[in-house]
Amino acid sequence: MARVLADTNLWLRAADPDAKQHVVAVESLKELARQGHLICLSAQVLIEYWAVVTRPKDANGLGWSTSNAEQEIEQLRSSYPFLIDRQEIFPSWLKLVRDHDIKGKRVHDARHAAFMITHGLEYLITFNGGDFAGFPHVKVLDPVVVAAGEVVT
Numbered sequence: 001m002a003r004v005l006a007d008t009n010l011w012l013r014a015a016d017p018d019a020k021q022h023v024v025a026v027e028s029l030k031e032l033a034r035q036g037h038l039i040c041l042s043a044q045v046l047i048e049y050w051a052v053v054t055r056p057k058d059a060n061g062l063g064w065s066t067s068n069a070e071q072e073i074e075q076l077r078s079s080y081p082f083l084i085d086r087q088e089i090f091p092s093w094l095k096l097v098r099d100h101d102i103k104g105k106r107v108h109d110a111r112h113a114a115f116m117i118t119h120g121l122e123y124l125i126t127f128n129g130g131d132f133a134g135f136p137h138v139k140v141l142d143p144v145v146v147a148a149g150e151v152v153t
Contacts, residue, residue, distance in 0.1 A: 007126035
């Protein structure tokens, strides 16, 4: 059994029945659970989730109310392990961005990687696997492949 960090984009597609990859997102989560893996949440994932679900639809969001966003986040937190931020994340993040000369938007991906290092998480399931290239300790799971039944070892 592995502990898997599920990226924000997976939760967003699972929450949006109109999303092109909705079924894949939902099925990949079910498949991970069927295989006995723990799907984990982080504060960063939930903060990013809130930002998108409450953003207006015409700005590439879901247009939810803050009340709806809060209810959904509480549902996720009651259903999946929520791993807390630790003070070791920042030094780990700083080392990653410095060692890999990371700039711009990729600093957020580096924070996910640092979170995973700190919590001993090996796997990340995401639709944006390429964003995590260069982080050798992060094993990316493609939701399409997982939904098709690939065994995660």
